[in-house]
Amino acid sequence: MSTVYTRPLARLIDRLQRLPGVGAKTAQRLALHLLKQPDEEVAALAQALLEAKQQVGHCTQCFHLSAEPVCEICLDPQRDSAVICVVTDSRDVIALEKTREYRGLYHVLGGVISPMEGIGPDQLTVQPLVRRVSQTMVKEVILAISPTLEGETTILYLGRLLQPFTHVTRIAFGLPVGGDLEYADELTLAKALEGRRPLD
Amino acid sequence: MFLKHLHLQGFRNYPDQALDFMAPTTILLGDNAQGKSNLLEAVLLLAHLQSPRAGRDQELIQQGAEWAVLRATLDRQPEPIDLGLTLRQNGRRSMSRNHQPVRRQIDFLGHLNTVFFSCLDLDLVRGGPAGRRDWLDGILRQLEPIYHNLLQDYQQALRQRNALLRAEVVDPEVLQLWNGQLVQTGTRLMRRRWRLLHRLAPLAALWHSRLSQTQETLEITYAPSVPTSSDEPEAIVAAFWAKLEARAEVERHQATTLVGPHRDEVVLALNQTPARQYGSQGQQRTLVLALKLAELHLLEAVLGETPILLLDDVLAELDLKRQHQLLAVIQDRFQTLITTTHLGLFDPQWLCSTQILEVSQGRLRPSVTPVLGLE
Ligand SMILES: Nc1ncnc2c1ncn2[C@@H]1O[C@H](COP(=O)(O)OP(=O)(O)OP(=O)(O)O)[C@@H](O)[C@H]1O
Ligand SMILES: [Mg+2]
Ligand SMILES: [Zn+2]
Numbered sequence: 001m002s003t004v005y006t007r008p009l010a011r012l013i014d015r016l017q018r019l020p021g022v023g024a025k026t027a028q029r030l031a032l033h034l035l036k037q038p039d040e041e042v043a044a045l046a047q048a049l050l051e052a053k054q055q056v057g058h059c060t061q062c063f064h065l066s067a068e069p070v071c072e073i074c075l076d077p078q079r080d081s082a083v084i085c086v087v088t089d090s091r092d093v094i095a096l097e098k099t100r101e102y103r104g105l106y107h108v109l110g111g112v113i114s115p116m117e118g119i120g121p122d123q124l125t126v127q128p129l130v131r132r133v134s135q136t137m138v139k140e141v142i143l144a145i146s147p148t149l150e151g152e153t154t155i156l157y158l159g160r161l162l163q164p165f166t167h168v169t170r171i172a173f174g175l176p177v178g179g180d181l182e183y184a185d186e187l188t189l190a191k192a193l194e195g196r197r198p199l200d
Numbered sequence: 201m202f203l204k205h206l207h208l209q210g211f212r213n214y215p216d217q218a219l220d221f222m223a224p225t226t227i228l229l230g231d232n233a234q235g236k237s238n239l240l241e242a243v244l245l246l247a248h249l250q251s252p253r254a255g256r257d258q259e260l261i262q263q264g265a266e267w268a269v270l271r272a273t274l275d276r277q278p279e280p281i282d283l284g285l286t287l288r289q290n291g292r293r294s295m296s297r298n299h300q301p302v303r304r305q306i307d308f309l310g311h312l313n314t315v316f317f318s319c320l321d322l323d324l325v326r327g328g329p330a331g332r333r334d335w336l337d338g339i340l341r342q343l344e345p346i347y348h349n350l351l352q353d354y355q356q357a358l359r360q361r362n363a364l365l366r367a368e369v370v371d372p373e374v375l376q377l378w379n380g381q382l383v384q385t386g387t388r389l390m391r392r393r394w395r396l397l398h399r400l401a402p403l404a405a406l407w408h409s410r411l412s413q414t415q416e417t418l419e420i421t422y423a424p425s426v427p428t429s430s431d432e433p434e435a436i437v438a439a440f441w442a443k444l445e446a447r448a449e450v451e452r453h454q455a456t457t458l459v460g461p462h463r464d465e466v467v468l469a470l471n472q473t474p475a476r477q478y479g480s481q482g483q484q485r486t487l488v489l490a491l492k493l494a495e496l497h498l499l500e501a502v503l504g505e506t507p508i509l510l511l512d513d514v515l516a517e518l519d520l521k522r523q524h525q526l527l528a529v530i531q532d533r534f535q536t537l538i539t540t541t542h543l544g545l546f547d548p549q550w551l552c553s554t555q556i557l558e559v560s561q562g563r564l565r566p567s568v569t570p571v572l573g574l575e
Contacts, residue, residue: 113374115364120374149356149385153377160373 009035061132063108063125065090073097073106080104082139086129086158088112088151092144101193104142107132112145112154121157129158133165142196144171159199169196201276201313201505202535203243210265211287212238213562223555224532227546228539229567230559236539239559240316240510243537246272246283247312247508248341249295249305252320257287274312276505281311309345313499317492318512324491325468325475325484332466339400339495340392343502347392354385358457366455382460383440389461390424391431396498397422397466398431404494411486411493411525416470418490425463482519489522493529509536516545523547 005013009031017027034042058064059071066072073079073093083104087093093106109124111117121127133141141162145151155170162168171192203221208214213235228236245251245260254260261268268287274280284296285308294301295308302308323331340347361378364370401420408418426440443459444451451458468475468487475487499507509530515523515538527550530536543551556567 113377115360115367115374115378118367120367120371149353149381150360153360153374153381156377156380157374 058108062106063110063128064093064106078103082137083142084129084132084138084140085142085144087144088146096144096193099193104140109145109154112148112150113157114150124154126158126161130161130165133162138166140167140169142169142171142193143199144192155199163199168199170199171196201274201508203272203312203508204275204280205271205273206239206242207271208239208242208268209270210262210268211242211270212260212262214238214242215262215562217562217564219557219564221535221555223553224534225530225536225538225554227543227551227554227556228537228559228564229541229543229556230539231541234559235562236559237318237512238562239564240512240537240539242270243272243312243508243510244314244316246270246285247309247314248338249285249293249309252316252318257291257293258289260287261289272312276311283308283311305348306345309341309348313342313503313505313507314510315492315496315499315507316510316512317488317514319514319517321488321492321514322484324488325479329463329465332468333462333464335491336393336396336466339499340396342499342507343396344392347389350385350388350392354382354389354461357381357385358460358462361457362455365451365457370452379441379444382457383437383444386426386460387433387436387440390426390428390436390464391433393424393461393464394422394428394431400494400498403497404490407493407497408487408490411490411522412483416483418475418487419467419469419472421467421469423465423467425458425460425465485517486522489518489526493526496529496534506534509534511536511538513539513541516540516542520545 004010012031012034013024013027016022016030017024019027022030034045055067056065057067059066059074060069061074062071064071064073068075080103084107085096085102085104086107086109087096088109088111090108093108096102096106107125107129109126109129111119111124113119113121113124132138141158143155143158145155147155159168159170205218205220207218209216228239230236241251241253241260251260257268266289270285270287272283274283282296282298284299286294295305296302297308297311324335337347337351341351357378361375361382364375364378397420404420405418408416426436426443428436428439440459447459470478470483470487475484479487496507496509515526518526523545524547527547532553540546543556557564558567
């Protein structure tokens, strides 16, 4: 690469290529596009990147991405605080919000139990979840976790932990084999929410 | 079922070759390293999405090419099927069935069924248990394409559990959950292997007694890591948990999973003696032939279609008597692709009704002797 591109360009392409879903060709196209932009445009992009990184953290209640200590969803008085939907990732919150079907709160686990990646219950937001459920009036916890092997294991683990405190259900996915929550369309998700069933 | 048409582009040493199969038996004739086995490999890949000898798709793509395309047209009940597979340097594959893209492997698998027999199969007798497990798994994938996913699930559960056993601190509750996953996914494999061997063993014994001149009896037994006397899920699950408990300490110590179908064995015995020790080369070859014929007939019985038989260099290694026995079984009932370096060993009478193709540096042409079409 170093012989084809002048040094700073090579560095930019290399950085872009580290982004998910960006291959060599796309990285090159993006980089060349950026170089053609006015200085202000590029500066604005750089600033947006830095600010997002510096200002966006996690909601202290539900661990969804948030610039404030408590996120907008948790603060919304219209929402039903007696129902908590447990998801793997902030992306899942966004996907479920798009359905406009769900009016309860969320809890973002930050992953699923996967010994191969060194992720056990302690690496996830399990303890804060148990605290939330045991200390507030929660009528139902919905586990909306993809039914992979690791997802199922996590569902079983959380079920055992939470059932003493509240009613636990899981979302009945009609997802394709190996499918991700993120890729399910809004209609599928809305239907799945309706068809949730108690954990046995 | 009958494979009518095959088209390879950028695959191994084939730049671009289309070919029509015109007879039940096709002989691929050529010197060493010309592409005979490569052609069989292409058929296997379309059938199983796996190659018996390539680890990565890069090896399968012609050197210097970006991608390879394999296409097949298959006559089978209730209607013909077109299969397409594209391989790329970056490892991404795309599949199509009847010219429609197919996303999931299980929707692609199970249409083209094969029985493959090469000289490497002697390892079924001589080699370790892993080869015999792979053999069983290969048959099960054809009988029931979902087996592919079941096997992947088990392997994933096994990897996760091994990772957990290697961790410095093991949360007993989490271990218990992964034990549950191992038992659940493992039981699915064990039941299927048990049922398969239950049906395969008598067929193999029958073929073996027909093929061998002596009175030896072949016995095939499933020796699972978790002892079980039936395919009842409850019984297997209970035995699985019991053995996990019994081996818990050793597993912790060795930091790996010692119980489960990844440790299954299939015992091949001739007159109550392990075939590995008992058999001469010739006897072992007869045994493997019996296994393959059993596989062929079982697939036919279960699928209601005749699978395609792929013989890579093995015919020449059999003595004339067994060659004739094999050819008598095949007759015109099973479509068969045979590779060989010379025709001398074949019965001239039989050659008359076969399609003979000469393979040279990744190109095919009809043999000058009996001519049966080529595109
Ligand atoms: N990716 C590839 N690109 C180009 N050529 C390849 C590729 N992979 C294998 N080959 C070539 O294919 C040839 C081997 O073909 P094949 O294994 O089909 O031989 P064969 O005709 O079965 O020979 P034998 O009689 O020795 O078994 C070799 O010449 C090898 O270099
Ligand atoms: Mg060969
Ligand atoms: Zn929140």
